[in-house]
Structures are given as C-alpha cells and as structure tokens.
Amino acid sequence: MLPPILQNLRIPVVGSPMFIVSNPDLVIAQCKAGIVGSFPALNAREKDGEPIMLEAWLTRITEELDRHNQANPDQPAAPFAVNQIVHRSNARLERDIEICHRYKVPIWITSLGARKEVNDAAHDCGGISLHDIINNKFARKAIEKGANGLIAVAAGAGGHAGPQSPFALIQEIREWFDGPLLLSGAIATGDAVLAAQAMGADLAYIGSPFIATTEANAQPEYKQMIVESGAMDIVTSSLFTGVSGNYLAPSIRNAGLDPEALERADASSMDFGQGASKPKAWSTIWGCGQGIGAVSEVLPAAELVDRLANEYAAARQRLAL
Incomplete structure (x- = not known):
C-alpha cells in the first residue's frame, strides 16, 4: 500500500528530477x-558568499504551494520532492540534508548510493525516502539501508539509465518487495503510465517530456530537439559522466563527436564536488530518454499533465478498468 503522501495524486506520476532542467517554476x-x-538539490547553486540558494528555492516552493492550497482547498497541490546525489564526491550532501530536514521536505529521492543517514533524516522530519536503482541487487541494498520505496530506472530512461527491460526489473523486485515502487523508462503517455501499473509499479516516473515545457530550465534548442527527435535519436554512453546514460545524438554531433564512435569512461571520473559531473559536457550534450516520440510541441507543464491525465483515463476506459 502506498504511504498517504503518494495517494490521491491526480494521476500516479512523479516528475523526475533533472540536472539543470528542474527548477522551482517547473516543480510548482x-x-x-x-x-x-x-x-x-545540486541544481540550487550559489557563489561563495551569496545566500544559500537551496533555502531560497525551498522557501519559494513551500510558500507558493501553501498559498495555492489555501485558495484551492478542494484541489490541493501534490507534494514535492528533493533529489540528493549520495555520492562520495558531493561535498554539499551534509549541508543539504540539514536544510531539507529543517524545511521538512516531504519526499526525498536518493541517487548514486544508498546511505542510512539520509533515510533517517527524511524519516525524522516526517518524510519518506525513495531510492533509484538499476537492478535487483541495488534494490535490496536500498531497502536494507532504510529506503521506504524504490525507483526502478529501466532501459530507455533519460540520464543515468539502467540496461534492463522494465518487465524484468519490475517482476524481480516484486518477488520480494511490496512497498512503493516507481518505474522510469520511456514513459511519455498516459497509456504508458497505466502500463507501468499493469506490470506491477505503483507510479510512473517521467522526466524527458517535461524538458519540452515552458517552465523547464533548458535552452530553446534543447526543447526543440526533443520535439523533432524520436527513440532512434537516443544514444547510450558512459563518456560524459562515467556512468551509462542516454543522450540526444544530434547534440553529440553538434559538439563535434560521432555518436557511433564514443569512447568509454568509468565511474571514477564522476565528480560532484562542484555540483555537477563534467558540467561543460552536460551543458552542450543533452540527456534524454527514448519516449520522446510522443512529444510534438513545447507546452506549459500543466497542459502536458492534462494530456497525460486524459490519455490515462481513456486507456482505463478502453480496457474497462
């Protein structure tokens, strides 16, 4: 059974946290x-001596959602989540945990390592923790370290995607875990949201379609490239961060590289000490998942959610659910 905070969403969807792209405008x-x-959390960056940007973001998000809820008691906003990169090179992790604990962040998403102290901090302020994983081994470790739920990042997902089929990954996890389970990987329609539930997930985890929204912090060229591209335009490579990820082939070509002849890199090249792993590479070579064939125009995020909700309802009706 889902924890109360994940119940009563308009549709069973979590907008995934995207490096650089996700900002308060999109979250709200x-x-x-x-x-x-x-x-x-690492998207909220400030220069030395400046006010802490993560605090400013959390203040704005919590206050604006509170105003919305007071004005719309019958249609309150969904809760928000903050993603913590739990990697040894993230020098900000301890500070950001303290800030999120102080602001009582309701949903904590952890990536690149399962840490008990992060889960404990989430629970101590009344929140829940969800850990993203790419295989069953990592899933078991995350639950052992105290995560409340799992995000199965399957083949076709944007960013640091796993290699396994969503069918294989979900069925292996469900053999032993009956808690909150989200699925990531090429989900871009309401039909796909329902399909994720049919195979055993509780919610869909959607990122790439939201890059092509007006609120997203992405270059217009990035958004337009998503509109014009499809699954065949996605390339998997470890070169840019040291971990296998999916990227738009046209952006790789624009950077003067051959998408079909990319070198390999290993995880030792990852460095989140300054808030990002190889930020220059990420700023010119754009991550994306395989589901973007369903994206035909740049829309406000609310209109994209409307489309997903209508498709989800139609799919349920078509299958008489």
Whole structure:
C-alpha cells in the first residue's frame, strides 16, 4: 500500500528530477497540476558568499504551494520532492540534508548510493525516502539501508539509465518487495503510465517530456530537439559522466563527436564536488530518454499533465478498468 503522501495524486506520476532542467517554476507547475514535482538539490547553486540558494528555492516552493492550497482547498497541490546525489564526491550532501530536514521536505529521492543517514533524516522530519536503482541487487541494498520505496530506472530512461527491460526489473523486485515502487523508462503517455501499473509499479516516473515545457530550465534548442527527435535519436554512453546514460545524438554531433564512435569512461571520473559531473559536457550534450516520440510541441507543464491525465483515463476506459 502506498504511504498517504503518494495517494490521491491526480494521476500516479512523479516528475523526475533533472540536472539543470528542474527548477522551482517547473516543480510548482507540476505540483499544482496534480503530480509530484521534484528537483536535484545540486541544481540550487550559489557563489561563495551569496545566500544559500537551496533555502531560497525551498522557501519559494513551500510558500507558493501553501498559498495555492489555501485558495484551492478542494484541489490541493501534490507534494514535492528533493533529489540528493549520495555520492562520495558531493561535498554539499551534509549541508543539504540539514536544510531539507529543517524545511521538512516531504519526499526525498536518493541517487548514486544508498546511505542510512539520509533515510533517517527524511524519516525524522516526517518524510519518506525513495531510492533509484538499476537492478535487483541495488534494490535490496536500498531497502536494507532504510529506503521506504524504490525507483526502478529501466532501459530507455533519460540520464543515468539502467540496461534492463522494465518487465524484468519490475517482476524481480516484486518477488520480494511490496512497498512503493516507481518505474522510469520511456514513459511519455498516459497509456504508458497505466502500463507501468499493469506490470506491477505503483507510479510512473517521467522526466524527458517535461524538458519540452515552458517552465523547464533548458535552452530553446534543447526543447526543440526533443520535439523533432524520436527513440532512434537516443544514444547510450558512459563518456560524459562515467556512468551509462542516454543522450540526444544530434547534440553529440553538434559538439563535434560521432555518436557511433564514443569512447568509454568509468565511474571514477564522476565528480560532484562542484555540483555537477563534467558540467561543460552536460551543458552542450543533452540527456534524454527514448519516449520522446510522443512529444510534438513545447507546452506549459500543466497542459502536458492534462494530456497525460486524459490519455490515462481513456486507456482505463478502453480496457474497462
């Protein structure tokens, strides 16, 4: 059974946290539209001596959602989530945990390592923790370390995607875990949201379609490239961060590289000490998942959620659910 905080969403969807792209504008729009909005804590960056940006972001998000809820008691906003990169090179992790604990962040998403102290901090302030994994081995470790739920990042997902079929990954996890389970990987329609539930997930985890929204912090060229691209335009490579991820082939070509002849890199090249792993590479080579064939135009996030909700309802009716 889902914890109360994940119940009563307009549709069973969490907007995934995307490096650089996810910002307060997008998170607030997603939550007001009825799905969980999220952002990586490392997206909130400030220069030395400046006020802490993560605090400013959390203040704005919590206050604006509170105003919305007071004005719309019958249609309150969905809760929001903050993603913590739990990697040894993330020098900000301890500070960001303290800030999120102080602001009582309701949903904590952890990536690149399962840490008990992060889960404990989430629970201590009344929140829940969800850990993203790419295989059953990592799933078991995450639950052993105290995560409340899992995000199965399957083949076709944007960013640091796993290699396994969603069918294989979900069925192996469900053999032993009956808690909250989200699925990520090429989900871009309401039909796919329902399909994720049919195979055993509780909620869909959707990222790439939200890059092509007006609120997203992405270059216009990035958004347009998503509109014009499809699954065949996605390339999997470890070169840019040291971990296998999916990227738009046209952006790789624009950077002067051959998408079909990319070198390999290993995880030792990852460095989140300054808030990002190889930020220059990420700013010119754009991550994306395989589901973007369903994206035909740049829309406000609320309109994208409307489309997903209508498709989801139609799929349920078509299957008489």
